[in-house]
Amino acid sequence: EAGVTQSPTHLNKTRGQQATLRCSPISGHTSVYWYQQALGLGLQFLLWYDEGEERNRGNFPPRFSGRQFPNYSSELNVNALELEDSALYLCASRQLAGYYNEQFFGPGTRLTVL
Amino acid sequence: QKEVEQDPGPLSVPEGAIVSLNCTYSNSAFQYFMWYRQYSRKGPELLMYTYSSGNKEDGRFTAQVDKSSKYISLFIRDSQPSDSATYLCAMSETGANNLFFGTGTRLTVIP
Numbered sequence: 001e002a003g004v005t006q007s008p009t010h011l012n013k014t015r016g017q018q019a020t021l022r023c024s025p026i027s028g029h030t031s032v033y034w035y036q037q038a039l040g041l042g043l044q045f046l047l048w049y050d051e052g053e054e055r056n057r058g059n060f061p062p063r064f065s066g067r068q069f070p071n072y073s074s075e076l077n078v079n080a081l082e083l084e085d086s087a088l089y090l091c092a093s094r095q096l097a098g099y100y101n102e103q104f105f106g107p108g109t110r111l112t113v114l
Numbered sequence: 115q116k117e118v119e120q121d122p123g124p125l126s127v128p129e130g131a132i133v134s135l136n137c138t139y140s141n142s143a144f145q146y147f148m149w150y151r152q153y154s155r156k157g158p159e160l161l162m163y164t165y166s167s168g169n170k171e172d173g174r175f176t177a178q179v180d181k182s183s184k185y186i187s188l189f190i191r192d193s194q195p196s197d198s199a200t201y202l203c204a205m206s207e208t209g210a211n212n213l214f215f216g217t218g219t220r221l222t223v224i225p
Binding site for chain 2: 004031033035040041042043045048050055056090092101102103104105106107108
């Protein structure tokens, strides 16, 4: 069974640009979560999508947005990039019917803002 | 105060040592407790989970939850160099869809 995949692996941008990150969940999983992992801060919850709808978002500004497509893949967009947006962005998927919140993570996209 | 606190380490131990990793939390509604392992340049992978209080053992790994103290632990027996990774605790409320993570403890097992 293929795991969660993310692209690109690395992304270099300059301040003020926009970044688009992509995620494909495990087959059969309808929920996709996005996290930001900055150095020393641990995983910070960004967004949760399920069945094409945004279900919850973390304490991040509106320039962090995304969407989920009919095939359950997802896209994270970060507008007006700032230096502090440099981090590893992790996507996780989950089968919502599971009785506990087991999330399966992808390898991440390393975003560097110069 | 953060919802989940975890000592970031780093922690270095000799091969064969017993390792103890810990997290504390403030939300008494947390019921599901998980430990993830994250190797360098990889995403986190679920290692163990427990529900409510008690112990759970899986091979060399033991997870403990003490809800009265809001304290969880992961013990690794006979540690191996392949155990070198960052260990993250995570927890959630029953029926909730968000996981709250600790910052992770970086562990190095020296051969």
